[in-house]
Amino acid sequence: MSRKVVILGGVGNGTVVAAAIEHARRMGATDLEVAGFLNDREEVGKHLDLFPVIGKLADAPRLLHEGYLFINTILRIDGNRERIALFESLGIPDDRLATFVHPQAYVAPSVQLGPGCVVMPNVSMSPASRLGKGCLMMAGAMMGHDNEVGDFCHIAAQAAVGSYLHIGKGVHIGLNATIREFLSIGDFATLGAGAVLTKNIPDNEIWIGNPAKFLRYAH
Ligand SMILES: CC(C)(COP(=O)(O)OP(=O)(O)OC[C@H]1O[C@@H](n2cnc3c(N)ncnc32)[C@H](O)[C@@H]1OP(=O)(O)O)[C@@H](O)C(=O)NCCC(=O)NCCS
Incomplete structure (x- = not known):
């Protein structure tokens, strides 16, 4: 059924x-x-x-x-604090969130996906990364190993996310962006499309370009 x-x-x-x-x-x-x-x-x-x-x-x-x-x-590209609050106001418990992994994705057996996560086709996720609840890994995104990712992050298509990263909650990683290993990205931050991140992003900041630099604060 x-x-x-x-x-x-x-x-x-x-x-x-x-x-x-x-x-x-x-x-x-x-x-x-x-x-x-x-x-x-x-x-x-x-x-x-x-x-x-x-x-x-x-x-x-x-x-x-x-x-x-x-x-x-x-989810929004530009700051997810209000969207997450809206979702939480609905009172949906974790055990009623569906987790979906498309059969054409590779997810290493030791990856932990929180409730409500979606993994789209052609995604590749290497071992030992942990994602919080409600994260979206969009088509063709690649995630390295040993990452900690907070709730409600949106990893856009074809992003290349390195390893040993700490990514906060409500973060948007733009289309085709690349993130070097051992960095941290703060809550509600955004990395623009095509950016190459080589430094940490504090909470609520939007960074763009190669090498990525501060553009403005998220809403
Ligand atoms: C980073 C982002 C959120 C900024 O949006 P914004 O605040 O509306 O920015 P604007 O379009 O007003 O651009 C401001 C400046 O930054 C530049 N810029 C914007 N995004 C850029 C990017 N990703 N890379 C390089 N430069 C960028 C613009 O060219 C503009 O430069 P200028 O002032 O010299 O003309 C947005 O451009 C972006 O990259 N969004 C992610 C898209 C994505 O991942 N989509 C997924 C589909 S679900």
């Missing part, structure tokens, strides 16, 4: 993650089945790519009661 999962979010990360789950389901590689989206900006009943909007975020407690699992995809 399939486990029904509701995606918090919509066009963007939400539809991308939903499509990957459906792709895996059609391959017989997951027992998760997407029921639809919760989205405050779209009309209930409207289809976003393959699946309908089935309610607003405020409907989460009811759907929790009805037995659904959840995946959160509502």
Whole structure:
């Protein structure tokens, strides 16, 4: 029997993650089945790519009661403090978050994924990294070994994340960015697309370029 999962979010990360789950389901590689989206900006009943909007975020407690699992995809590139608070206000317990690994990803056996993590196709994750809850590893992202990653981080497609890193919570690593080993990235920080990080990023800062430098503070 399939486990029904509701995606918090919509066009963007939400539809991308939903499509990957459906792709895996059609391959017989997951027992998760997407029921639809919760989205405050779209009309209930409207289809976003393959699946309908089935309610607003405020409907989460009811759907929790009805037995659904959840995946959160509502993250920002520029500071995630409010988005995480919004998710936490819904009261979804960890054991009702679905963790999804697409069958075309490589995840070393010793990698620990928190509840609600998503690992998209062509991701590679080397041994002994630990991810908190609700992290998204998008298509083709590469993670080295022995990393500590906080909750609700978004590692965009094709990012190359080194090893022995400490990455805080709500961090966005941009498309195709590269991170040298032994660095730390603070909570709610952002590394821009294509950046090459060679120094630590403090909390709430956005860095860009090669070598990456401070651009501005996150919202
Ligand atoms: C870093 C980022 C958040 C900054 O956004 P922003 O504050 O709106 O920045 P702006 O577009 O106003 O650009 C400000 C300046 O920084 C430069 N800049 C912005 N992003 C840059 C990047 N990734 N690399 C190099 N330069 C960049 C701009 O060219 C501009 O320079 P200028 O003032 O000389 O013209 C954004 O550009 C970025 O890289 N986002 C990540 C994209 C991504 O990973 N998407 C994943 C899809 S889910």
